[in-house]
Amino acid sequence: MRFKRILLVKPSGRKGLSFAFDLIPIGLEYIAAYIEDAVDEVHIVDMELDRRKFQDIISLYCPDLVGISLSATEHNEALRLAKIAKKNGAMTVIGGYHPTSVPDLMLSYPQIDFVIRGEGEQTIRELIEHGTPENILGVSYKKNGIVLHNDDRPKIENLDNLPFPARNLRQYQYKSQNRTTDNDVIVMSRGCNGSCSFCCEPSMSSGCLRFRSPENVMQEILEMAKYHQNKSINVMFADPNFIGNPSGVDRLCDLLIEHNLNIEFSALVRADAMAKYPDIVKKMCRAGILKFEMGIESPNPRDLKSTRKGITNGIHREAVKNIRENGGRPGGTFVIGLPDQTIDEIKAFPTYAKEIGLTAAAFGIATPFPGTGFYKELDEQGLIFEKNWDNFDEMHSVYKTKHLSKETVEEMATYCMAKFWNLDTFIDQEMVAQKRTMRKKTMVDFARERILNLGFMTNNGNELQKDNFGQHIKTFLDAYADPRVEKYTRTVGIHEVLDLKRLLRVLGAQKIQCSLSLDDVTVSFVFKTTSKTVEYIQVIYGRHDDSTINLDVDLKCLAEPHISNLLKTSAFLFSHNLSIKKIWSTFKLFAAIGTEVISSNLQTVHPQN
Structure with a gap:
């Protein structure tokens, strides 16, 4: 039947x-x-x-x-x-x-x-x-x-013979984090010739790497653009190894440049290919392929060898350099909680990510998926203790390591995320983007993006670590204080990266302190401004006593969501601004912010040509 x-x-x-x-x-x-x-x-x-x-x-x-x-x-x-x-x-x-x-x-x-x-x-x-x-x-x-x-089915050899995905059957709108720009996905190839021990791809494709023709991919991209009514869209190349066929990618870039579509692409790539083909990297960025996600995995050669990654620290650095030089955004994923790793080794990961120049990084917990060599090895040793498949999500520890408890591994994921995603990273993203855009981002747009980032991290953190979210907030705060932020912001000059002229002119010379607290842990952001510059930003433990404006946030409303905690947080916000001088300075801060918001709204209504 x-x-x-x-x-x-x-x-x-x-x-x-x-x-x-x-x-x-x-x-x-x-x-x-x-x-x-x-x-x-x-x-x-x-x-x-x-x-x-x-x-x-x-x-x-x-x-x-x-x-x-x-x-x-x-x-x-x-x-x-x-x-x-x-x-x-x-x-x-x-x-x-x-x-x-x-x-x-x-x-x-x-x-x-x-x-x-x-x-x-x-x-x-x-x-x-x-x-x-x-x-x-x-x-x-x-x-x-x-x-x-039944016997295995041979892999599909000619991918051009496959019809394009049935986007016409979609019942939902897939949006970017800003909830306004459409998202979409496309693949140029199937399979991967890598042999990473923790990856599921070899079990699916048996290392058989096949490619669509650039012309076939371009035809689908044009149909995709039409499906989205030629609006601005973000598209991910979801190939496990996008640049596995360098000549094909080179030809596709020529076609993309020729059509000049309103699309920004991201791609999953191997670091060795990005290091080996700098001319293709340059052309990809010119064609609108601007965000790259690489499996960096670890700065430790022992880890790279044990996971059969086939790359070195030198390759990491060269790949990132090639992307940054062309205004692209190099991102990397790291694997924490491998069997032999120690706390000190893991804590070095976000530092390494910044040193090599990544503008984005994710820190996933090593997870043994069935069908991988990693799973087989751990299963044979009886080290996998987790029985609930819900927790095989790269954010929970599911097997015994030599040196670290389950709780420590999971806290290290939070630590690494906090240590990397500090203000200097966000400023660095904008500085790299300027090589391509040749303009400064407005303060309103920058702040709006950070609020979206914060909401995304909070929602996902609460979902993934809901049983111990308060402790993870403390770990986050402990990691966030970082003297390198001051050094970086003094060197770069935020006013050289963001358009702050109006805001600083209204605000004037201030020392603004925003303090985040949970129980006995407090971390403060300190912004030192003049009427023309931002001299530096500090992220410190505790508080300064000589600030001109204080904003205090009690994070208990996140650790223990309840209306009473939310009300206490609102009342606590301005509790250190009770002098006449500080009230006046706080008024100037809100006036400066209001000026920026009004200006941004006017530009949205009447955009400049």
Whole structure:
């Protein structure tokens, strides 16, 4: 019996570092496009954004086959959705990195009928057309209570033969952090020829790296731009190794420059390629590919060797230099909590990230995913203690290390994030961007972006470490005080990077102190200004006594969200500004901020040519 009504589902529950790079279910859109002409109906639902109950969705579409794509952190939620689908008479099929690695485990659950291993387009189409898994390559299934694994399906060789993802089936708006700019995703290749021990990609692609033609990719980009009505959009190249085919990337850049679209791209790249091809890096930045995420992993050669990364510290530095010189934004991910790491080694990670010139960094906890060499090694030693797949999110410690407890590893992730994401990092981002834009960012735009950053970090931190959020706030504060911020801001001069003329003219000479406190821990930001310059910014423990303006924030409202704590925080904000002189200085601060906001709004209404 053929399947005719297909529902493809992305479960909720994807969190941690993978969440940042997997916002749009592009894999399901590829599958939908590949089967669209073979079925009566196909729908895609993203339960991360959909506010309907899954039972209501099932009742609306009445699918006879429900397909669910999942990672490890979505294991439990996918099983819950599959159970609902089965109760309503649908067959269930799952795929993705996690099921590909553990098909026997997934088929041990009665609500799972089929597992598709590896790439799904051809396999699911044959399953739909035949109505049975027998003799279909790449399928695992149960027969008379026995799990059977059909032979692997060969990888799709000519990716240009695949139809473009079915963006027309999207039911949601995928927005950037500012909630106004559209996001989208595209892939130029599949697979990766790297051999990193902790990565899931080898189990999915077996190291088989294949590429689309630049012309085919450009055609999809033009259709994507049309889909978004030619508005400004942010697009991620989600290839595991975007620059795996340097000549193809070079040609694509020529096409992008020729069309001059209103698109800013980001890409996942290997540091060795960015170091080896400086001319292509230059052309990528010129073509609008401006944000790069590299697996830096660690400054420690021992870690780089144990993870089979195949790169060196010298490659790190050269890759970052090539990106910065062309106005691009070099970002890097680090792996903390590897079996032999110590606290002192991990604390050096954010310092190293700044020293080599990264403008963005993420610090993920080493997580052994099934199907990786890392998982096999730890599992054989009996070191994996976590049984809840929800916590395999690169933000929780799930196995025993030699030197560090679970709690210490998780606090180190918070420490590294705080130590890197200080004010000097944000200023550095703008300084690098000026090489390309040739203009200063307004104070209002800069502040708006920082507020969005703060909201994102707070929401995700509260979600990921909700049982111990107060302690993580203290760890954050402890890491944030940093004498290098003063040294950097004295050298660079913030007024040379941001447009502060109006604000400083109204504000004048001040020493503004903003203090963040939780229980007995206090960290203060000190801004020393004149009528024309910002002399320096300090981030210190405790408080200065000679400030002209004080703003005090009690972070108990974050550690213990409650209306009473919020009211106390509001009352506490100006508690150190009770003298006439400080009241007048505080008034000047708000007048300066108001002037900036009004000016920004006027420029938005009447933009300059």
